[in-house]
Amino acid sequence: MSDIxxxxxxxxxxxxxIITGASKGFGQxxxxxxxxxxxxxxxxxxxxxxGPLLQEMKEELQSATEEQQLVVHxxxxxxxxxxxxxxxVRVARQEAVxxxxxVLLINNAASLGDIAKFETFTNPDEVNSYLSLNVSSxxxxxxxxxxxxxxxxxxxxxxxxxxxxxxxxALPSWVLYCxxxxxxxxxxxxxxxxxxxxxxxxxxxGPMDTDMQKEILLLTNVNHNPMPCHESxxxxxxxxxxxxxxxxxxxxxxxV
Amino acid sequence: MSSSQRKxxxxxxxIITGASRGFGRxxxxxxxxLVKPGSVLILTARSEENLRSLEVELAGSEAGxxxxxxxxxxxxxxxxxxxxxxxxxxxxxxxxxxxxVILVNNAASLGDVSRFTSxxxDMAEVDSYLSLNVTSxxxxxxxxxxxxxxxxxxxxxxxxxxxxxxxxxxxSWALYCTGKAAREMMFxxxxxxxxxxxxxxxxxGPLDTDMQxxxRSSTADPxxxxxxxxxxxxxxxxTCEASxxxxxxxxxxxxxxxGAHIDVFDL
Numbered sequence: 001m002s003d004i005x006x007x008x009x010x011x012x013x014x015x016x017x018i019i020t021g022a023s024k025g026f027g028q029x030x031x032x033x034x035x036x037x038x039x040x041x042x043x044x045x046x047x048x049x050x051g052p053l054l055q056e057m058k059e060e061l062q063s064a065t066e067e068q069q070l071v072v073h074x075x076x077x078x079x080x081x082x083x084x085x086x087x088x089v090r091v092a093r094q095e096a097v098x099x100x101x102x103v104l105l106i107n108n109a110a111s112l113g114d115i116a117k118f119e120t121f122t123n124p125d126e127v128n129s130y131l132s133l134n135v136s137s138x139x140x141x142x143x144x145x146x147x148x149x150x151x152x153x154x155x156x157x158x159x160x161x162x163x164x165x166x167x168x169x170a171l172p173s174w175v176l177y178c179x180x181x182x183x184x185x186x187x188x189x190x191x192x193x194x195x196x197x198x199x200x201x202x203x204x205x206g207p208m209d210t211d212m213q214k215e216i217l218l219l220t221n222v223n224h225n226p227m228p229c230h231e232s233x234x235x236x237x238x239x240x241x242x243x244x245x246x247x248x249x250x251x252x253x254x255x256v
Numbered sequence: 257m258s259s260s261q262r263k264x265x266x267x268x269x270x271i272i273t274g275a276s277r278g279f280g281r282x283x284x285x286x287x288x289x290l291v292k293p294g295s296v297l298i299l300t301a302r303s304e305e306n307l308r309s310l311e312v313e314l315a316g317s318e319a320g321x322x323x324x325x326x327x328x329x330x331x332x333x334x335x336x337x338x339x340x341x342x343x344x345x346x347x348x349x350x351x352x353x354x355x356x357v358i359l360v361n362n363a364a365s366l367g368d369v370s371r372f373t374s375x376x377x378d379m380a381e382v383d384s385y386l387s388l389n390v391t392s393x394x395x396x397x398x399x400x401x402x403x404x405x406x407x408x409x410x411x412x413x414x415x416x417x418x419x420x421x422x423x424x425x426x427x428s429w430a431l432y433c434t435g436k437a438a439r440e441m442m443f444x445x446x447x448x449x450x451x452x453x454x455x456x457x458x459x460x461g462p463l464d465t466d467m468q469x470x471x472r473s474s475t476a477d478p479x480x481x482x483x484x485x486x487x488x489x490x491x492x493x494x495t496c497e498a499s500x501x502x503x504x505x506x507x508x509x510x511x512x513x514x515g516a517h518i519d520v521f522d523l
Contacts (some may be wrong), residue, residue: 132379140378179394
């Protein structure tokens with residue numbers, strides 16, 4: 001096992017890394033960066049709805065990491081469904097061999113939801129559907145992944161959920177997004193308190209040049225000066241490699 | 257809003273969810289004493305039997321005899337039909353004489369506290385919990401705000417019964433903490449959007465209710481469980497009446513910052 005405190009470069013060890021919403025945007029940028037830091041015979045699970053986009057990424061990643069023997073799996077599923085979550089866990093379980101040193105889950109998949117006045121949210125189906133993807137799904141997936149293999153010394157567990165400054169700050173017309181982000185932060189705080197051996201992080205990436213940001217601009221006419229995804233992904237990588245953060249912390253790109 | 261305390265809450269239309277027992281039942285009783293004749297109380301919960309007994313009690317009370325109208329609407333607020341029936345009853349009760357609308361979002365559930373976060377692998381269970389504790393609260397509030405729109409002379413107050421769990425994580429209480437944190441943010445957004453609304457997240461403290469009984473008998477985390485059962489055995493639980501009195505004081509004074517989280521022990 002590599003010693004992360006030695007003169008060797010810091011790594012994510014020989015791990016199994018699961019990234020949801022991996023086909024584009026931040027998830028995609030993160031997948032590439034994670035691949036640089038996973039040791040030989042690590043496994044990377046890319047989870048998203050689009051099979052073709054994931055397949056393209058797999059090919060690029062595998063050619064770039066040939067020597068590394070990185071195993072890349074595409075899990076083309078809809079995480080709004082139980083089947084999607086269960087399939088992701090099933091594939092991960094298959095790959096979680098005894099020699100794994102690190103289980104790293106990045107709950108990145110999320111949606112913006114409608115940006116509209118509170119009063120307009122009269123339809124429970126719309127709200128339930130939103131909360132299901134953005135709250136229930138990452139909770140169920142995280143729970144499933146945490147049950148992948150028994151705890152043992154030498155096995156590191158890291159669980160990340162993508163957050164936002166709007167998990168902490170109320171923004172008019174953003175009730176769905178703010179509510180779900182606040183919920184996600186809290187559920188991960190409870191997890192962190194319960195499980196001392198799991199490093200839990202709510203990472204707020206800042207505004208990035210993604211489809212979601214384009215949607216925000218369209219709906220609100222507000223330009224948040226988004227940065228390239230890889231810039232924010234690099235900060236998250238640093239946090240994971242340094243591994244100094246307090247479990248359960250909410251950390252923002254601009255604070256780190 | 258004057259800085260001196262009002263003596264009553266006006267001629268009010270009050271909608272109280274989870275009114276059949278526990279804190280909600282007490283809120284219904286206390287509000288009935290503070291609203292003027294011609295006011296209407298819409299009581300909703302799933303249990304028709306418990307609502308009817310409350311209705312009878314209130315009808316026979318002094319307020320009831322002086323012109324307070326009490327209407328029961330048994331409903332499952334997680335269902336569209338349930339939401340619609342509460343909103344229809346409220347709309348029907350809303351007259352030009354009403355000068356105060358008070359919505360008390362009290363209905364809630366604890367979720368399974370006998371398990372830890374890593375056991376929640378079933379999305380349907382989490383969906384169902386959020387549906388009752390977050391979605392129904394959002395949709396009911398949204399529908400009522402649309403059905404009972406602003407007009408000159410009308411005050412609209414929206415109360416969210418919250419908890420310390422909205423602000424702090426507690427082991428083995430993932431669902432409850434998550435739901436409460438979600439609601440708290442939801443109402444902060446509402447307060448930020450509508451400055452004319454009086455929005456309050458009131459945390460009633462540890463109450464001597466059925467919910468507390470489950471908490472002290474089922475909580476998986478041993479330290480937390482002991483904390484609850486010690487509170488019970490040492491008489492530290494609050495009566496619903498004692499906590500409700502503080503909420504009523506807040507409403508009468510009406511000086512809270514809209515969107516604030518106020519705990520019974522802050523007063």
